[in-house]
Amino acid sequence: MKKIGFIGTGVMGRHMVRNLMKHGYAVSLYTRTKRKAEELLAEGAEWKETISELAREADVVITIVGFPEDVEEVYFKEDGILNNASGGTVFIDMTTSSPELAVKIAEAAQRNGQAALDAPVSGSDVFAEAGKLTIMTGGEPSSFEKVRPVLEAMGENVVLQGPPGAGQHTKMSNQIAIASTMMGVVEAITYAEKAGLDPAVVMSSIEHGAAGSFSLSKLGKKMIGNDFEPGFYVKHFVKDMGIALASAERMELPVPGLRLAKEMYEELMENGGENEGTQALYKYYKWKAEGNV
Structure with a gap:
């Protein structure tokens, strides 16, 4: 073929x-x-x-x-x-x-x-x-x-x-895992900054331990460098989370982490971030913590 x-x-x-x-x-x-x-x-x-x-x-x-x-x-x-x-x-x-x-x-x-x-x-x-x-x-x-x-x-x-549909269900599992992980990465970096630490140095330690993940190692570095160019668009991530949430509701499965992440990314979209990369949640989180949103 x-x-x-x-x-x-x-x-x-x-x-x-x-x-x-x-x-x-x-x-x-x-x-x-x-x-x-x-x-x-x-x-x-x-x-x-x-x-x-x-x-x-x-x-x-x-x-x-x-x-x-x-x-x-x-x-x-x-x-x-x-x-x-x-x-x-x-x-x-x-x-x-x-x-x-x-x-x-x-x-x-x-x-x-x-x-x-x-x-x-x-x-x-x-x-x-x-x-x-x-x-x-x-x-x-x-x-x-x-x-x-x-x-x-x-x-x-x-x-x-x-069978048919199993690939999409697997991708929903993937996106659910990423949704909460991204919130954790953002909070970890902003916590390090608030504590007066160099977040890049902090990351050099924690990315090799139990906290290690693609989101931390790759997207965390982009957050620190204020690089919000899309490898994956915020608007598409929100779409994915919506599909996952609807599917979870049909299965009567509570997914509070997914629901919170979707709400945060929707707020990011409402403030002009729909065409940025998913790591832009860091920028929005900092704005919100500082009372700018």
């Missing part, structure tokens, strides 16, 4: 496309704004004017778009993926989306003689560039094995978690 159609070339997607091409795949692209794909087109990707054209010519269609409503649109509209791809095509939705929508896509694909996997990713743009993403997959084992080499071109921790 060498012909890949790819929809969505944002912060993560553009690196994923490059890694696919490095592994010898012929990649065609569609985005709402062609300008965003120009660098990749110059590097060898092929442009398609419509989703339907892309879907008809691909063995595998990969999507990584912004929100569940975007996923629904590109798959289910008349000129979308499901209505135009050939039988035997495998769809891989790598957007963080709802488990219920993943099941809906998989069922529709099966009726068409196609197959669909939900395969959201974890890891920043740095991991995407290095081809070292964690890829959490839901779907049929036979379809997973068919496209495993495609997934392994983009990630090094590629795991089939279970």
Whole structure:
């Protein structure tokens, strides 16, 4: 399966496309704004004017778009993926989306003689560039094995978690863990500063102990350096937390840490931080502690 159609070339997607091409795949692209794909087109990707054209010519269609409503649109509209791809095509939705929508896509694909996997990713743009993403997959084992080499071109921790929807449920577990961790990292750094310590020196100790995490080591350094450029947008994290919270409520599972984190990030968005990286919570927390928000 060498012909890949790819929809969505944002912060993560553009690196994923490059890694696919490095592994010898012929990649065609569609985005709402062609300008965003120009660098990749110059590097060898092929442009398609419509989703339907892309879907008809691909063995595998990969999507990584912004929100569940975007996923629904590109798959289910008349000129979308499901209505135009050939039988035997495998769809891989790598957007963080709802488990219920993943099941809906998989069922529709099966009726068409196609197959669909939900395969959201974890890891920043740095991991995407290095081809070292964690890829959490839901779907049929036979379809997973068919496209495993495609997934392994983009990630090094590629795991089939279970049936359709299982990849998205796994990603929700990931985001729930990150949500409370980010609050802890922000509070740890601001505590160190308030105590008159150098937070960079403090981090050189605690990141190697029980408190160690990606959020502390990578995003904590960005906080200290006042670097709030997005590796992952605040607005997308809020979307993810909303999906996780709704799913937890359906399972009657209390998630107070997730709920608090979502409220804090929503306040950050309301104060203009929606297009910053998730580490911008540090800036907002300091403003709030100082009575500026």
